[in-house]
Amino acid sequence: xxxxxxxxxxxxxxxxxxxxxxxxxxxxxxxxxxxxxxxxxxxxxxxxxxxxxxxxxxxxxxxxxxxxxxxxxxxxxxxxxxxxxxxxxxxxxxxxxxxxxxxxxxxxxxxxxxxxxxxxxxxxxxxxxxxxxxxxxxxxxxxxxxxxxxxxxxxxxxxxxxxxxxxxxxxxxxxxxxxxxxxxxxxxxxxxxxxxxxxxxxxxxxxxxxxxxxxxxxxxxxxxxxxxxxxxxxxxxxxxxxxxxxxxxxxxxxxxxxxxxxxxxxxxxxxxxxxxxxxxxxxxxxxxxxxxxxxxxxxxxxxxxxxxxxxxxxxxxxxxxxxxxxxxxxxxxxxxxxxxxxxxxxxxxxxxxxxxxxxxxxxxxxxxxxxxxxxxxxxxxxxxxxxxxxxxxxxxxxxxxxxxxxxxxxxxxxxxxxxxxxxxxxxxxxxxxxxxxxxxxxxxxxxxxxxxxxxxxxxxxxxxxxxxxxxxxxxxxxxxxxxxxxxxxxxxxxxxx
Amino acid sequence: xxxxxxxxxxxxxxxxxxxxxxxxxxxxxxxxxxxxxxxxxxxxxxxxxxxxxxxxxxxxxxxxxxxxxxxxxxxxxxxxxxxxxxxxxxxxxxxxxxxxxxxxxxxxxxxxxxxxxxxxxxxxxxxxxxxxxxxxxxxxxxxxxxxxxxxxxxxxxxxxxxxxxxxxxxxxxxxxxxxxxxxxxxxxxxxxxxxxxxxxxxxxxxxxxxxxxxxxxxxxxxxxxxxxxxxxxxxxxxxxxxxxxxxxxxxxxxxxxxxxxxxxxxxxxxxxxxxxxxxxxxxxxxxxxxxxxxxxxxxxxxxxxxxxxxxxxxxxxxxxxxxxxxxxxxxxxxxxxxxxxxxxxxxxxxxxxxxxxxxxxxxxxxxxxxxxxxxxxxxxxxxxxxxxxxxxxxxxxxxxxxxxxxxxxxxxx
Ligand SMILES: Cc1cc2nc3c(=O)[nH]c(=O)nc-3n(C[C@H](O)[C@H](O)[C@H](O)COP(=O)(O)OP(=O)(O)OC[C@H]3O[C@@H](n4cnc5c(N)ncnc54)[C@H](O)[C@@H]3O)c2cc1C
Numbered sequence: 001x002x003x004x005x006x007x008x009x010x011x012x013x014x015x016x017x018x019x020x021x022x023x024x025x026x027x028x029x030x031x032x033x034x035x036x037x038x039x040x041x042x043x044x045x046x047x048x049x050x051x052x053x054x055x056x057x058x059x060x061x062x063x064x065x066x067x068x069x070x071x072x073x074x075x076x077x078x079x080x081x082x083x084x085x086x087x088x089x090x091x092x093x094x095x096x097x098x099x100x101x102x103x104x105x106x107x108x109x110x111x112x113x114x115x116x117x118x119x120x121x122x123x124x125x126x127x128x129x130x131x132x133x134x135x136x137x138x139x140x141x142x143x144x145x146x147x148x149x150x151x152x153x154x155x156x157x158x159x160x161x162x163x164x165x166x167x168x169x170x171x172x173x174x175x176x177x178x179x180x181x182x183x184x185x186x187x188x189x190x191x192x193x194x195x196x197x198x199x200x201x202x203x204x205x206x207x208x209x210x211x212x213x214x215x216x217x218x219x220x221x222x223x224x225x226x227x228x229x230x231x232x233x234x235x236x237x238x239x240x241x242x243x244x245x246x247x248x249x250x251x252x253x254x255x256x257x258x259x260x261x262x263x264x265x266x267x268x269x270x271x272x273x274x275x276x277x278x279x280x281x282x283x284x285x286x287x288x289x290x291x292x293x294x295x296x297x298x299x300x301x302x303x304x305x306x307x308x309x310x311x312x313x314x315x316x317x318x319x320x321x322x323x324x325x326x327x328x329x330x331x332x333x334x335x336x337x338x339x340x341x342x343x344x345x346x347x348x349x350x351x352x353x354x355x356x357x358x359x360x361x362x363x364x365x366x367x368x369x370x371x372x373x374x375x376x377x378x379x380x381x382x383x384x385x386x387x388x389x390x391x392x393x394x395x396x397x398x399x400x401x402x403x404x405x406x407x408x409x410x411x412x413x414x415x416x417x418x419x420x421x422x423x424x425x426x427x428x429x430x431x432x433x434x435x436x437x438x439x440x441x442x443x444x445x446x447x448x449x450x451x452x453x454x455x456x457x458x459x460x461x462x463x464x465x466x467x468x469x470x471x472x473x474x475x476x477x478x479x480x481x482x483x484x485x486x487x488x489x490x491x492x493x494x495x496x497x
Numbered sequence: 498x499x500x501x502x503x504x505x506x507x508x509x510x511x512x513x514x515x516x517x518x519x520x521x522x523x524x525x526x527x528x529x530x531x532x533x534x535x536x537x538x539x540x541x542x543x544x545x546x547x548x549x550x551x552x553x554x555x556x557x558x559x560x561x562x563x564x565x566x567x568x569x570x571x572x573x574x575x576x577x578x579x580x581x582x583x584x585x586x587x588x589x590x591x592x593x594x595x596x597x598x599x600x601x602x603x604x605x606x607x608x609x610x611x612x613x614x615x616x617x618x619x620x621x622x623x624x625x626x627x628x629x630x631x632x633x634x635x636x637x638x639x640x641x642x643x644x645x646x647x648x649x650x651x652x653x654x655x656x657x658x659x660x661x662x663x664x665x666x667x668x669x670x671x672x673x674x675x676x677x678x679x680x681x682x683x684x685x686x687x688x689x690x691x692x693x694x695x696x697x698x699x700x701x702x703x704x705x706x707x708x709x710x711x712x713x714x715x716x717x718x719x720x721x722x723x724x725x726x727x728x729x730x731x732x733x734x735x736x737x738x739x740x741x742x743x744x745x746x747x748x749x750x751x752x753x754x755x756x757x758x759x760x761x762x763x764x765x766x767x768x769x770x771x772x773x774x775x776x777x778x779x780x781x782x783x784x785x786x787x788x789x790x791x792x793x794x795x796x797x798x799x800x801x802x803x804x805x806x807x808x809x810x811x812x813x814x815x816x817x818x819x820x821x822x823x824x825x826x827x828x829x830x831x832x833x834x835x836x837x838x839x840x841x842x843x844x845x846x847x848x849x850x851x852x853x854x855x856x857x858x859x860x861x862x863x864x865x866x867x868x869x870x871x872x873x874x875x876x877x878x879x880x881x882x883x884x885x886x887x888x889x890x891x892x893x894x895x896x897x898x899x900x901x902x903x904x905x906x907x908x909x910x
Contacts, residue, residue: 116701116807139707161650174654175625190881195805197617197831200858200876201904202666202886203624206657210650227707250558256581256678295709296756299749355646357559387648388559424644425651435651442651443641450640450893451653457888469652482517482636482895 002408003091003433005052005467008098012078013055019078020056023100026068031106033057042083042101046148047091047434049350049404054081054095061106063181063189063219070217071187073100079463080185082213084125084156087148089351090432092160092212092468102217104155110134111220117195118225119178124155124218128162131223140225143170146428147336155218161210163428165261165335168386169294170226172428174209181220182208185459194222207454212430213465215458229294232260233304234328237311238285238318242266245287246361248314249385252291253358255310257303260294262386263335266365269342269380269393273334276341281334282318289385290331338382339393346378346395350407354418355427358388367417368392375410377403389427390418416441431469439471448472453479500543506631506639506670512544513668513898514637522901525664527567527603534595534610536874536906537866546605549670557582560647561628562676566605566669573604577676585677586622587614589783594799594863596790605669611661612801614783615712615742618704618828624660626675632659632667635894645673658889664900666893680744684754685712685770685778687731688739688761693717693817693826696739697810699764700829703741704806706760708753712742713829714782715810720823720836723793726786727777731770739764742779782827788836790863794823797836798843798864804857806831812855820844834862845872852876875904 012019024032033039034056044051060066073080079099086093095101107123110130114120115138120131128149131142145164146152152162158180163172170176179193192208193199208215239245245264252259265273265281265288274281281288289311293303304321311319322328334341342349356364365381372379378395392414396407415425415435419442425435439448448470455462456476466473501523503509516523522540526532528547546567553563557580564573570588577583589612590601601607608630613622620626629643642655658666691699696715703710718735721728732738741761743753758767770778781787788794804812809830817824822837822844837844843864852859858876861869878886883905890897 114805114807115705117805118705119805140705161654163648167648171621171625172648172650174657175621184885188881190885191879192882194856196803196857197806197828198613198622198803200803200860201878201882202889203657203661204882204885204889206624206660207654209657210654227705229709230707253560253678254558256681258678295745296707296749296752298752299746302746302748355644355648357556357561357646359556359558384648388646389648423646424649427646427648428650430650431652439652442644446638447640447642448652450634450636450638450642451655453892454653454655454658454889457885457892480892480895 002405003050003437005096006473008096009077012098016055019076022072023056023058023069026072027058027060027065031059031061033059042086042095042103045086045088045091045093047089047094047432049398050091050094050433052095052097054101055098057101057103059103059106063183066102066183066217066219067187067189069100069102070183070185073463074185074187074461077461077463079466081465082159082217084153084159085127085151087152088156088160088430088432089353090426090430090434092430092432094433096467104153107219114195115140119195119222120225121220121222122154124221125153128152128154128157135225139228141228142223143176143226144173147339154221154223158209158218158221159211159213160430161428163384163389165263165384168262168384169258169260174206176224177205177209177221178224179205179222180208180218182216182218184216185461185464190216212432212469214455214469215464229260230296231300232292232294232328233300234290234292234322234331235304235307235311236320236331237289237291237316238282239287239289239315240285240317242287242365243362244315245289248289248311248316249361250358251310251314252307253386255306257307259291259386261290261292263290264288264383264385265335265338266381268378269338269382272341272345272380273338276344277333277337279330279334285317290335335382342380342393342395347397347399350394350396350411352390352392352394352411352414353426353429354415354423355387355389356418356421356423358385360421361385364390364417364421368414371410371413375406377407377410384427387427388423412438433468436469437471449474449479456480499541500545502545502548504548506633509544509633509668509670510637510639513633513635516542516898517635517637517896520896522898525668525900527606528569528600534862536902536904537870540901544668546603546668552576553671557676560676561645561673563645563671563673564604565671566603568604570601570604570607581679582676583679584626584674585616585620586626587616587783588612588623589614591784593789594785604672608660608669608672609662609664615714615779615827618713618831619709619711620677622660624657627656627660627672628675629673630656630659630669631671632669634667635896635898639670643673647675663903665890665904666899668899682747682750683742683744683772683775684750685775686741686754686758686761686767687770688764688767689733689736691715691737691739691764693814694810695764696737696826697807697830699739699761700741701807702760703757704829706757708743708757709745710741710757711744712740712779715739715826716787717817717824720787720825724787727781728787731774731778740778740782742775785825785834787825788834794836797822797838798868799862800835800837800848800859801862802833802835802852802857802859803831804833804852804855808855808857809833812851816848816851842872843868849876873906
């Protein structure tokens with residue numbers, strides 16, 4: 001393990017039995033898990049190279065219990081790591097040796113479906129897909145669709161501000177949530193927003209979304225649902241050169257078309273996916289674009305024709321257009337299964353998640369190829385091309401000495417390239433522990449200090465999910481200190497009126 | 498009065514540091530178009546950002562623009578319009594409502610006030626389009642947050658807090674916004690004569706349809722009394738108008754208009770407004786021109802009420818009846834502009850109790866200064882949320898230097 005986690009607090013570990021007994025008072029029966037064997041499933045999340053048994057697992061089933069657990073932990077200086085389904089790819093839900101792992105898996109109820117206000121109120125452990133399933137009989141759906149949607153929870157989606165292939169047109173989680181109930185580390189229960197289109201006061205919902213479990217524990221969520229578009233059709237377009245595919249993406253956007261989804265795969269990814277799902281992908285192309293248009297039939301037909309023309313102009317070598325729903329889904333099947341498909345051709349893989357300006361795509365891929373040679377590790381690229389979000393999958397074998405470290409170093413270099421090209425470290429998977437130590441590549445000390453000051457407004461003792469997101473931990477008292485320089489105005493030269 | 502006009506971000510940093518040292522609160526102004534909104538502030542020092550007005554970078558193919566915060570919104574809009582792009586959230590022009598010079602203010606003011614127009618129901622608000630920012634906190638430190646790409650989850654999303662914070666957390670110096678292609682065509686279905694509750698049902702049906710409605714507004718006949726301009730041109734005496742907007746390619750917009758008209762056949766025959774007349778009507782709705790400061794209700798306080806959309810019709814109808822006031826509905830009923838006859842507290846007490854009962858909130862957008870001193874302009878928050886907001890303010894501006902007291906009466910925020 002190359003990433004240092006906060007030193008366990010020996011005084012907390014010494015009180016383990018007492019703490020477990022107190023937690024059992026709050027959450028009776030099977031809700032508190034403390035045996036080593038039973039805690040194994042909670043040792044890691046989707047970033048599987050990292051494992052750590054927690055001190056204890058607590059699975060509350062009511063907001064009141066969450067509140068009491070947090071208050072107890074707060075009063076006793078115990079760290080807490082919230083967890084949904086544990087599919088985080090950045091290690092956001094990695095436990096701490098001296099921490100309570102607070103699982104929200106028992107919060108599984110859909111509390112209210114309100115079609116008139118286009119809102120659904122759910123508990124945080126409800127899966128992303130279950131929301132859509134609960135409303136699709138009436139023609140509605142919940143738009144953000146991470147590939148992990150069968151498993152991941154809405155609470156985890158909010159904590160990570162998750163995206164999906166459709167977020168180019170319909171937005172990320174943050175653009176699709178209306179309100180939540182959140183329990184602060186003190187045990188205080190706060191309600192934010194509801195069924196209104198907009199909330200009063202500071203946009204706390206906006207900053208809680210994407211806060212990676214560091215600000216509070218979400219115990220209820222109100223999401224916005226949308227009516228399903230009348231139709232959707234997809235094009236599958238092959239290119240002999242990555243550059244041409246990149247140009248095609250830029251021209252589609254430049255022509256004012258925002259597709260429902262626009263995904264790219266490179267040759268290794270195409271081959272892996274085709275071998276896995278037999279979607280009929282062309283194997284002799286360097287890049288494949290899947291472009292989906294949705295809306296009324298007449299609009300989709302019109303836009304498909306325009307996109308086809310653009311693709312031809314950009315030098316496409318193959319172009320298939322779906323003529324049935326079954327065929328559309330087949331086009332997507334390979335892309336959606338890209339991660340497991342790559343899992344078949346390599347013992348292990350690391351999924352990266354940087355974003356770059358779309359125009360820099362060919363350059364980014366060329367740089368990734370160079371790095372692949374430097375580190376002597378293969379890489380397959382899938383890519384949310386429409387919004388510039390890269391997912392290079394680094395292929396390695398954890399059983400070969402040194403390969404894990406090499407894969408991580410390769411990944412870090414890819415993210416540095418993203419930042420250098422004007423992009424960012426993570427487009428949708430979060431910082432977690434994985435990109436924590438790279439934060440200074442993108443942010444100055446002052447930038448990070450301001451973020452941590454906000455953390456202090458929610459969690460002054462730093463007990464919620466410490467060791468994630470921020471490379472260095474500061475005490476709130478130190479962060480809040482204001483250094484006043486002199487008493488005289490030192491800006492004599494700024495124009496005044 | 499002292500006005501400082503910084504030339505760059507470093508000047509802003511210097512000015513805030515000096516203000517911190519001197520414990521001198523600053524009022525942050527972009528182009529001052531919305532100065533009459535909010536709690537009156539106890540400060541006579543202005544930080545005028547109008548010299549920070551450069552367009553730093555515009556990349557139409559990346560769908561982003563980076564501009565300094567004092568740049569006039571009108572200039573930015575015409576720049577992106579030249580590439581057939583727009584700010585999809587339709588920022589409101591408050592000049593008619595507030596009776597100020599006809600301009601839409603600065604980019605910084607647009608984000609800090611976060612007042613989005615009719616398309617909010619589909620495209621979101623300023624918060625949803627602010628991708629990154631550089632700002633000076635009340636610590637006198639220039640920090641950046643977010644990025645310059647459309648998809649990013651690196652670190653806390655402080656952009657969301659800056660949007661709608663009315664300059665009370667940090668002084669933005671530069672922002673990166675997402676721009677979107679302008680739709681090729683727009684069509685508006687116009688239904689006449691519905692009462693507020695029926696109109697609310699029609700709008701709910703439209704927004705629950707697959708026809709991708711990008712505007713849903715209702716204007717009761719009495720609210721249109723004396724309205725000139727675009728709404729006057731299509732209005733008929735004492736008859737309400739319900740408008741539903743469809744945007745996209747010309748074929749698509751026309752097709753969906755037809756489908757929607759069929760869906761709403763029970764609400765009476767619909768008329769069709771095409772491109773320019775449709776656009777003019779929606780601009781007037783966005784800017785709330787029926788309640789203009791030079792119109793018949795010039796002296797009436799104006800409230801901006803947000804409530805669950807399906808509750809809007811019944812709520813607004815009762816409010817208008819009981820207060821002898823007038824209301825206009827946008828966002829399918831989720832936004833109600835109310836002009837209420839002047840009374841001592843601008844009806845704050847009654848209105849807030851009622852709006853809370855339906856799960857909404859209300860902001861006093863226009864009122865004489867003495868009224869704004871006497872009532873909470875922004876909706877008061879429950880104790881826990883208010884305390885959290887105060888801690889958030891503290892984490893950006895511990896000495897309450899920036900727009901002291903603008904958002905919460907008698908406090909620092
Ligand atoms: C195969 C695969 C495909 C994926 N595809 C995508 C994709 O397309 N797009 C995408 O964005 N992500 C994707 N992910 C990543 C992951 O699924 C998302 O980040 C997801 O939102 C995590 O949800 P979870 O319930 O598993 O949360 P967890 O992994 O359990 O937790 C994630 C973070 O959220 C916090 N958290 C969880 N619940 C709460 C709560 N109730 N209150 C406060 N904090 C909480 C945790 O502390 C942690 O920091 C993928 C993952 C896998 C394994």
